[in-house]
Amino acid sequence: MAKYAFFLGCIAPLRYPGVEKSTRVVCEKLGIELVELDDASCCPAPGVIRAFSRTTWLAAAARNLALAEAKGLPIVTICNGCYGSLFDAAHELNNDAEELAKVNKVLAEINMEYKGTTQVYHFAEVLYKEVGVEKIKAAVTNPFEHNVAAFYGCHFLKPSKIKDLEDPEDAHMLEALIEATGAKCMPRKQPMLCCGAGGGVRAGFSDVAKEFTKTNLENIQASSANYIVDICPFCHMQFDSVQKDLGFSIPVLHLCQVYGIAMGMSEEELGFSAHVVPVKL
């Protein structure tokens, strides 16, 4: 059985607990063992914390990576932001002995060392490559037969130079994962347009972030999709929290929640009470 250290991050456990819960249930059903990554912190957030101090960002990320290394496990995340941060930090530290030595000087203050061995995976990648679409299809008991918009976000596939998962200009992975539940992904304009929240723009200039989201919502509406399916709690929060102001009401689901529905979880367990845009199945 595949075994991973489950990196929770911030937004899923502290704003959309249903995303965390459905991940746990779905992983069990699919034979992925999640081990708690006790004592982990914020990844730290790549757009804000890394923008304030790259040195702090790298050292705090290294602490998270070292916690997983001590367990001898790769990390799995359910958030593009955490994935962006931890993957980038691991990529840098695992390949650059000089940077690693610098970070270890900081970690020495807490009697910790990072050897540079932790691998970081996004949940969608694990589902697609390790579990496989056929096994997911076989686990579906309650098909999710709706027209949906697949929302990749930015930091799952990009920067493609180091991630090397799929061509971000011609990606199909998420559509395949979603359609395994019986849903249909509706083609739309600008499918890779950023939700607007990243890089500290949501906190810094919420109106600018909203302008990004508005274009996305218009394109999604025009495609006749009835749900937005994301793989990032931060995109999720952006879509969920600004729609009311913008006059839209398209329910937002994380892929783990869609799988939860398709695999028979109850509405209560899926944590829809935390959503601003009502989710009625």
Next chain:
Amino acid sequence: MILTEIKANPEFEAQLAKMGGADVKMCFQCGTCTADCPSGRRTSYRVRKLMRMAQLGLKDEIVDCEELWECTTCYTCVERCPRQVPIVDIVIALRNIAVAEGHMLANHKPTATNLYTIGHAVTVTDKVKEQRKAIGLPEIPPTVLMNSNAMADLTKILKATGFDKIVE
């Protein structure tokens, strides 16, 4: 003909290079980045211009401009830049330089403070505790939030890397 490279601001160039922005010199100002930038479509931020300002070492102008914070780090430009300029890394490096000089947006302070005080980017609300409990999760997730020793460790790291000064 003798070509002389004029270094407008060698100090800044060195500072930027140290922070991972050395490859800004690779930019040949084609403008592909600005043409594809979703932020530039909605704001006055022009990424090609920012790269030029960085090449010219216009530090005072850069650290003071709000547009520096309008990049969502979507990587569209990075994917398409014909010179493979690591634009987002450069934006991050420029922001680091700005923050080190005290130019942090007021709206960003709470996120920095949250990390410093609780180890997460957002706060823990009573509402979320209830929601967690209702779906069978522990009220508080098993992170630094649950272990004060782990939080103390994180604080040491944040202090050792000067984050306390940013928060103050």
